[in-house]
Amino acid sequence: MDLDTSVQFIKGVGPRRAEAFAEQGIRTIGDLIGYPPFRYEDRTVYRPLHSLQDNEWALTRGQVCSVGGFDSRRRGLAVLEMLVKDGTGSVVLKFFNQPYLRDHYRQGMNLVIYGQVKRDAYLHGALCFTNPECEVLEEESAAPSVHSGRVVPVYRRLGPLRSRALRQILFGAVACLPPDMTDPLPAYLRRQYRLLPRAKALSQIHFPELLATSPEGRAREMEMLNRGLSPAHKRMIFEELFQMQVGLGLVRQSRTHFLKDRNLAVGENVRQAIKRILPFHPTGAQKRVLKEIAEDLCSARPMSRLLQGDVGSGKTIVAAQAAILAAENGFQTAIMAPTEILAEQHYFNFRRLLSPLGYPIDLLKGSLPAKEKRSALERIRVGETRIAIGTHALIQEAVEFQNLALVIIDEQHRFGVIQRNVLRSKGRLPDTLVMTATPIPRSLALTFYGDLDVSVIDELPPGRRPIETRWIHEKDRGMAYEEMRRTVAGGHQVYVVYPLVEETEKSDLRAATQMAEQLQQRVFPDLSVGLLHGKMKTADKDRVMNAFAAGEVQVLVATTVIEVGVDVANATLMVIEHTERFGLAQLHQLRGRVGRGAAQSMCLLVGNTQGNPEALRRVEILCETNDGFRIAEVDLELRGPGEIAGIRQSGVPVFKYANLVRDRKALELAHTEAGRFLHKLRNTPDEDCRRIAALIRQQWRERCSIALTG
Numbered sequence: 001m002d003l004d005t006s007v008q009f010i011k012g013v014g015p016r017r018a019e020a021f022a023e024q025g026i027r028t029i030g031d032l033i034g035y036p037p038f039r040y041e042d043r044t045v046y047r048p049l050h051s052l053q054d055n056e057w058a059l060t061r062g063q064v065c066s067v068g069g070f071d072s073r074r075r076g077l078a079v080l081e082m083l084v085k086d087g088t089g090s091v092v093l094k095f096f097n098q099p100y101l102r103d104h105y106r107q108g109m110n111l112v113i114y115g116q117v118k119r120d121a122y123l124h125g126a127l128c129f130t131n132p133e134c135e136v137l138e139e140e141s142a143a144p145s146v147h148s149g150r151v152v153p154v155y156r157r158l159g160p161l162r163s164r165a166l167r168q169i170l171f172g173a174v175a176c177l178p179p180d181m182t183d184p185l186p187a188y189l190r191r192q193y194r195l196l197p198r199a200k201a202l203s204q205i206h207f208p209e210l211l212a213t214s215p216e217g218r219a220r221e222m223e224m225l226n227r228g229l230s231p232a233h234k235r236m237i238f239e240e241l242f243q244m245q246v247g248l249g250l251v252r253q254s255r256t257h258f259l260k261d262r263n264l265a266v267g268e269n270v271r272q273a274i275k276r277i278l279p280f281h282p283t284g285a286q287k288r289v290l291k292e293i294a295e296d297l298c299s300a301r302p303m304s305r306l307l308q309g310d311v312g313s314g315k316t317i318v319a320a321q322a323a324i325l326a327a328e329n330g331f332q333t334a335i336m337a338p339t340e341i342l343a344e345q346h347y348f349n350f351r352r353l354l355s356p357l358g359y360p361i362d363l364l365k366g367s368l369p370a371k372e373k374r375s376a377l378e379r380i381r382v383g384e385t386r387i388a389i390g391t392h393a394l395i396q397e398a399v400e401f402q403n404l405a406l407v408i409i410d411e412q413h414r415f416g417v418i419q420r421n422v423l424r425s426k427g428r429l430p431d432t433l434v435m436t437a438t439p440i441p442r443s444l445a446l447t448f449y450g451d452l453d454v455s456v457i458d459e460l461p462p463g464r465r466p467i468e469t470r471w472i473h474e475k476d477r478g479m480a481y482e483e484m485r486r487t488v489a490g491g492h493q494v495y496v497v498y499p500l501v502e503e504t505e506k507s508d509l510r511a512a513t514q515m516a517e518q519l520q521q522r523v524f525p526d527l528s529v530g531l532l533h534g535k536m537k538t539a540d541k542d543r544v545m546n547a548f549a550a551g552e553v554q555v556l557v558a559t560t561v562i563e564v565g566v567d568v569a570n571a572t573l574m575v576i577e578h579t580e581r582f583g584l585a586q587l588h589q590l591r592g593r594v595g596r597g598a599a600q601s602m603c604l605l606v607g608n609t610q611g612n613p614e615a616l617r618r619v620e621i622l623c624e625t626n627d628g629f630r631i632a633e634v635d636l637e638l639r640g641p642g643e644i645a646g647i648r649q650s651g652v653p654v655f656k657y658a659n660l661v662r663d664r665k666a667l668e669l670a671h672t673e674a675g676r677f678l679h680k681l682r683n684t685p686d687e688d689c690r691r692i693a694a695l696i697r698q699q700w701r702e703r704c705s706i707a708l709t710g
């Protein structure tokens, strides 16, 4: 038997269980061993019965004195009771609704029992285990092996298979581990970081042995096991992270195998065009990043670049400049957003920014009338459209470009490594620029975006003052109204944002609409209050946004449609209603709508965080800092990586052992070592190196359907 053997050949696994495993994606012994326990129990010490305490979890053993019949006093419940004794005392075992157990237990049997003991009111306060884990011993002294007398693994239920059954089966599986199994970590790294051999690590993960002899030492080892940080776990964590980093490195490398068939250059026309749209001097960071992008666009290798920067750092301008470079060279640009609303925002924004240049810009969205859609598609096909903006249907549908050179993806954490590669496999090899609305913590950037080159705008335009942020309980909303009035009196403008879980939720829309009406009629009858939400007609949105930009509307009540795109420097107050309903990244992004000019800006977070500690934490961090990178880290801690990046659908393998929040250091190390490994692979590869690279390529092919050349 080896790791490729079907699970069916393990003792205790018949065709039925094998089928249950198959449904969970577990076919071979190797697959099974890749199912780690989620916690451990120290069952090395048996407690004498007289020492048991109410409510504690305990491992004990004794002899069955009597097996009661089924007691059905309580209606609907069948209870089997047994009395168990050792030399020191006795305890009752109760099993509910398991009638077959009556034939299983007999007087005189020796049992090992694990479970929680409780005083039982039905037994006049005697101590009792309810549905404990029980093992029948052959004879009194026999050393039990799988479920007791050791540190035992506890598994999450897998289909119909519960922890105890899994433990038994895994015990058989671990016995199949060949001690000299091939290791996906290079030997030099195992030596350098003193990592356990793979077989040893896996067997220790399932059936660990404690090394310490003192109770404190053993308690410490148990704690490390339960936190998933034992030496065996650390070895598997490093393996996972290293493989992922090498895989992403290979994705990046394999791109350079293809050459573009177009030539772009930064000529005088490009310089002039850029000058015409820029009302200010770019910051040093913007210049640097634009240079990185321009070099990529003009090189023969297709670009795959992530553009990072905090809210308000000026990413949009940089993206627009890249689009100008393409347009002035006669090529098309596609801008993709994850939702139609965001696509519309980009459409407004880019049209406004690029209006001096008069490029034909088209918005392609699902809700477009058939006739308009057809003509837009035609304009894109013949190359009349210079910039096409839409959802990712833009590349998935049968949209034909005449000469697409640049794809700008407004990431919003929705597209993953796989989707990005679908794009590339379209054969056109467009240059891709992925933009994020808010910063991404480094650990996520290394994983979710590890296949991309990264440009960071780490400097805000000059003259910006940090936005002052305050928390206001919803009962004190009047304070927010006073601030609004003060702001308008000072000649500035105000946003009031209302949360919409879904733009389609009628009740939410009504709430925002009512809010606008109430503000207009009761609170600010003397001011002009506007309303903006996703369900409005494009022309109406346009009208409201233009009126706000022109200063004709002083207070703009909006749903989260203003999250991107709206850019009015004279607006200096952001009031967010029902703050507790928004995520941290979104709040930071909304707040970034103000603080865009030289005037002091303010953000008021109105809401109620009662009974919602996470919302409270979000408010705290926002009041504390304006630093998007710091906020992103906290967001990652609060929500966990899966939530943030949607890693499951991204093509980055889901980790079994590693945790991106906890294992940041290990990730950095894996990243560095993967870089060294890839360098070695390119220059002085040995047998081990080639074998491991082949293994990782195969994994990516199987898991992500990404073929890695090179």
Ligand code: ADP
Binding pocket: 280, 281, 282, 283, 286, 309, 310, 311, 312, 313, 314, 315, 316, 317, 318, 461, 462, 567, 569, 592, 596
């Ligand atoms: P982001 O998309 O990164 O959140 P934007 O591109 O929307 O930021 O820019 C934020 C605001 O800052 C806009 O009003 C923009 O016109 C302005 N801006 C961008 N770059 C500069 C600069 N170098 N100097 C002055 N203002 C700038």
Ligand code: MG
Binding pocket: 312, 315, 316, 564, 565
């Ligand atoms: Mg922006």
